[in-house]
Amino acid sequence: MLLSQLLGERYREKPSDASIPSHIFMLKGGYIRQVANGIFSLLPPTKRITRKIEEIIRQEMDRIGGQEVLFPVVLPRDLWDESGRYDSVGSELLRFTDRSGAGCVLGMTHEEAAVHLARSEAKSYQKYPFMIYQIQTKFRDEPRARGGLIRVREFTMKDAYSFHTSQEDLERYYKICFEAYERIFARCGVPEVISVTSDSGMMGGAVADEFMLLCDAGEDTIVTCPHCGYRSNMEVAEFEHEAIERPESEIQKVATPGVKTIDELVAFFEGKVPPQQMIKATVFAVENSDRVVIVFIRADYEVNEAKLRRIVGANVFPLTDYSDVDLAFGSLGPYQLNPGKCEVYYDETIAHANDMSCGANEDGYHYTGVCMDRDIKPEKYIDVAKVITGSKCAKCGQELKLSRGVEVGNIFQLGTKYTESMGMTYTDKDGTQKTPIMGCYGIGVGRLAACIIEAHHDENGPIWPYAVAPWQIHICALSNKKMDVMPIAKDLYDKLGGQYEVVLDDRGANAGVQFADADLLGVPIRIVVGVKNAQNGQVEISTRDKSIQEVVDIADVPVKIAEIVEKIK
């Protein structure tokens, strides 16, 4: 490819609407252009990169017995009615009607389509287990698209679906998929992607793992234990609950005029009573119901809504409309509470605690000296607290680390959620009809490309790993008035072009412009044909990561390149 012909303008200025490295470099380097909010056109360099990523994914899916198929982007509403998700999924599912008035959705995930296909094509136990996958466009009407290809509305995804005749077989295959994912990320040059235990969310099912790249651009919080290797998404992260041992104490009712928040209560006690000694109440509404849930938790912790959702069995939201609930908001406490129709939960952070302060369920009053076992006697405690800085690992007791992470892949053990609701069965050996058990496995292709930049860049641009680089070799030709080096550069371009993907900067631009553009394109190996070296029959070869930089005889270039490729591929 001649750089003069490559479609895409490159810019020196940092784009005003981008703040994370992948977004900045993809705009500056002519990789992507926004068409609408969260919707992008991919320019040639990105398309070259995503094709390579897709090919790696395809090879690894085929290797574990995957059969590639293609499901539609536009799906009939009926299928989503069958699974129940037409109603249960929010407005990220784009719904519309076609010219005949039939209800349709844009596929944001394809469990329904996979079951629709598999239920007519795998009627005998002999076909099981099997896995089908596709690499296809998806649309998710995200309310907050952001960060270039990190969070978009339209994206290319590899999604795979496996079908099994027993939970054991699903677990066996789940492990095989897990290992394929590790190979995929390693081959794409991001072995630093880690797996974390995760919440299966709207997908249903029990066991789920997410593959995360830890980086500042991430929206997820990842909890890791540097000591024992424990890794989890914040949504399901566990930690050790350290009981603060204090003696029993007497309950006292204290007038606290105007005090409504924990901060105000701490200030009221002039800092002598820390939040660790206070009980706070958080109140939630349960989706699609009139249920109200009160959670009592130690005041230095927050409620993890994902954990609470699993306990409650439905989505929860902080209560905002108090009109129907007869509670003393701002002064809620577990002692002598009349919860009315509200459900009350006690978090493990306050289990068996003595000498706690809390609201007195009466405006302007609090209690001190409340002892859980003596005064409240909950039937049980639940685990709904979010890990905080300083929390200890539930496995080994060492301090946990909190990081930001971007999810680039996920795998789920779905169980029979879709096969059962959609009436998929097979005939078993003994002639009986049984319901298959399902797993699903996703990777966002464009997001993975962006994550590779997050993991591999310097201040000037991406440093593409060899296996996914848009080109492998970038030749800069720096002629001056003394000498035209373009013939040497073109000769190398022709010679190397048979074996490698080569881009030649044939524009005659100055060194500053050529190097800046080369940095933005991030090609792993660079050959600089400059006048001084050329006069000695030499060129400079370097790697984009600057680990190699040598001047070599022009005749030796092919051998030298082969050596470098062997090292970095």
Next chain:
Amino acid sequence: MLLSQLLGERYREKPSDASIPSHIFMLKGGYIRQVANGIFSLLPPTKRITRKIEEIIRQEMDRIGGQEVLFPVVLPRDLWDESGRYDSVGSELLRFTDRSGAGCVLGMTHEEAAVHLARSEAKSYQKYPFMIYQIQTKFRDEPRARGGLIRVREFTMKDAYSFHTSQEDLERYYKICFEAYERIFARCGVPEVISVTSDSGMMGGAVADEFMLLCDAGEDTIVTCPHCGYRSNMEVAEFEHEAIERPESEIQKVATPGVKTIDELVAFFEGKVPPQQMIKATVFAVENSDRVVIVFIRADYEVNEAKLRRIVGANVFPLTDYSDVDLAFGSLGPYQLNPGKCEVYYDETIAHANDMSCGANEDGYHYTGVCMDRDIKPEKYIDVAKVITGSKCAKCGQELKLSRGVEVGNIFQLGTKYTESMGMTYTDKDGTQKTPIMGCYGIGVGRLAACIIEAHHDENGPIWPYAVAPWQIHICALSNKKMDVMPIAKDLYDKLGGQYEVVLDDRGANAGVQFADADLLGVPIRIVVGVKNAQNGQVEISTRDKSIQEVVDIADVPVKIAEIVEKIK
């Protein structure tokens, strides 16, 4: 691939809802399953075939300098407002709103997206010419989806867009693309695809060619001249207008009570006046206007609406609402006509004709003996007649042939329709702003796969050309009670698997079932491991098209296969 694991049921019965070979075999052979009207899931064999077709297309697009990009499936309404097509295209353009209320469309073609991208990325003449292409999902809300993958609503298409600084350069590149298309169809095994001159329809622009496979499944009518090679879509087909020389005659007004149609008029004259001696009137409404158009044409011809559309400059429809038009419908004729606000056209089939019969613009009366040059004196004649059986070639005068054809590709010289309406400019050498000139080039991938079946099948299934076959070798293992031949079959499967894509029928089914399935999968080379031959250390090798059928020693199989591949690839 072991056939026991291949997803997809195969059937012996002809599906009730299919009538053309590709649709029948794709359903019987487990290639496709319908998800909704005109929307299909592709099963593994089809996906393997379309991937190969896509790779051939990609190679040929890259070879002529194409740069692969990816445009969105969901496009903002704004872009289609800019081009004017949001309003001008009918309900095959699927329109909807997203969660924020923004208007969107599903991309049915991507001229708007291509200009959107190119106008920000190609601002200097130095970047021109260039061509960008994508292979991507499209959605066209067809009112009449039919024939399996022949006419669907959702489909994968390669669409390419070239940009030029002069009409000459567009024409030069158009020719290059034309040749690339011929290579693509030849490499996909359908060199019988022919190009025909076509109408550019809603795409705008002047010159257009369609690539057609002539077959009964086609919806288009193709006009060809077996003598001189003239080829055209019916929509723009020309033919020689043979004047029927007759002497001048006297006009007579004849009472024709109750006569409204040409058939009735022929009957009224007791067959003594043929339709060739009659003038018929056809009345059209012009889309989005109150214009009404009357076309006078010889009564044995029909008006070609595509031709009339180009003359009128807008879509035309047969007039159905007569309430606003003060004409004597059923008795319309060119003599003493008061057309009011209607526009009147005369087709060349009646040019200079003498002694013609026509309506008298009065219920129950006709004229005979009308002479065009004497009585009507039209300013000009136009060419809007459809070719009919017996029409002669305009180039060589020999009889034209009418065939059915399926369009598998098309190329258009668009001119500045989109670049101008969407305000795309570049800076020319002299510093002035100019509007680029555009071409566009499409191929339907799934439809091409179906067309390959239409061109290559027998009564039992598809005969896939080697380059696009889902697998290259199909091994049948026919054990019986005397001998288990599976070890021999597996050994061949392993040996050949390194070099070819091989499917092994490992199900132990009887010969009838195995051969029927092999015919449906249409793999070009078949190896049958049967007991009788195996006892002699031999197997049978044949090709799906039955041109080769030999018994060979097992040790010679790799050499024999290589020979056959060389012959048929």
